[in-house]
Amino acid sequence: MAEQSAPSRAWRVVLEKVENDLLDGRLGPGDRLPAERELAGNLGVGRSSVREALRVLEVMGLIRTGTGSGPSSGAIIVAAPTGGMQALLRLQVAAQGFPLDDVVRTRLALEEAVVESLARDPNRSIPAARRMTEVMVASDLSPAEFLALDAQLHLSLAEASGNVVITAMMAGLRSSIESYVREGADNIDDWDATADRLRREHVAILDAIDAGDAEKARELVHSHIAGYYAHAGLSR
Known part of the structure; x- marks a missing residue:
């Protein structure tokens, strides 16, 4: 049972990481989150869990996401959510x-x-x-x-x-x-x-x-x- 429920909780690990980084000042408004691959590797979770966490953060108004490789791409912390x-x-x-x-x-x-x-x-x-x-x-x-x-x-x-x-x-x-x-x-x-x-x-x-x-x-x-x-x- 523990192994089956672990993947469903993995995205929460990403949320907790972002929350802690915000509280500790390592992240702030306008900062870009690490890429999906980097977050997944550093936290030991699947990329699907990272994407789920990013969707939650976007719905909550804490980040905005953009595609491509320009300055507006990736997941960026929003100043006033x-x-x-x-x-x-x-x-x-x-x-x-x-x-x-x-x-x-x-x-x-x-x-x-x-x-x-x-x-x-x-x-x-x-x-x-x-x-x-x-x-x-x-x-x-x-x-x-x-x-x-x-x-x-x-x-x-x-x-x-x-x-x-x-x-x-x-x-x-x-x-x-x-x-x-x-x-x-x-x-x-x-x-x-x-x-x-x-x-x-x-x-x-x-x-x-x-x-x-x-x-x-x-x-x-x-x-x-x-x-x-x-x-x-x-x-x-």
């Missing part, structure tokens, strides 16, 4: 791997950090979020259209904060967030009144950010997210 994190989170969401309560608590932690960071940043700039509030005033928006814009507004704040990890996590969780807020809209009798309240809350959050009031911005975004969750009957 946000796409991989987004993809992994989206897959977990699609597989219903995250309980809704955990998604909401994570969203609260991320968005409170975002608005606090923006409020404390003297160079903050949130024109994209302001534009979203203007578009959301339209009276002919369906609940689904309104909530899609709502999700884009919140994502634009994460992007404006400059924190690429939070932005990647917010983008990865976006489908789950949109799903639960749409589900909540079906439970709300007076949607128009709720939409008006959400618009006012958005503007108040942005005003607090622009005023540099980090504590107020944090309290407002917490109330905004948790309030909708409770009002829509989604609380567990």
Whole structure:
């Protein structure tokens, strides 16, 4: 049994080697991984296992691969693997791997950090979020259209904060967030009144950010997210 299972684990040896080299500083963004033949020989695994490991690393967004012999060929470490994190989170969401309560608590932690960071940043700039509030005033928006814009507004704040990890996590969780807020809209009798309240809350959050009031911005975004969750009957 051990001999049969060993080949299925061999590609993990390659992943561990790359991870250790990154942690120890032997590899960094822009560096090229050794060729397949060299990795296979040095690690004592088959070239098929090396190729499997490279496919995993590429899906994770940690490397990009190119064919040929030029400067863009081979497997190269990517500097900002946000796409991989987004993809992994989206897959977990699609597989219903995250309980809704955990998604909401994570969203609260991320968005409170975002608005606090923006409020404390003297160079903050949130024109994209302001534009979203203007578009959301339209009276002919369906609940689904309104909530899609709502999700884009919140994502634009994460992007404006400059924190690429939070932005990647917010983008990865976006489908789950949109799903639960749409589900909540079906439970709300007076949607128009709720939409008006959400618009006012958005503007108040942005005003607090622009005023540099980090504590107020944090309290407002917490109330905004948790309030909708409770009002829509989604609380567990």
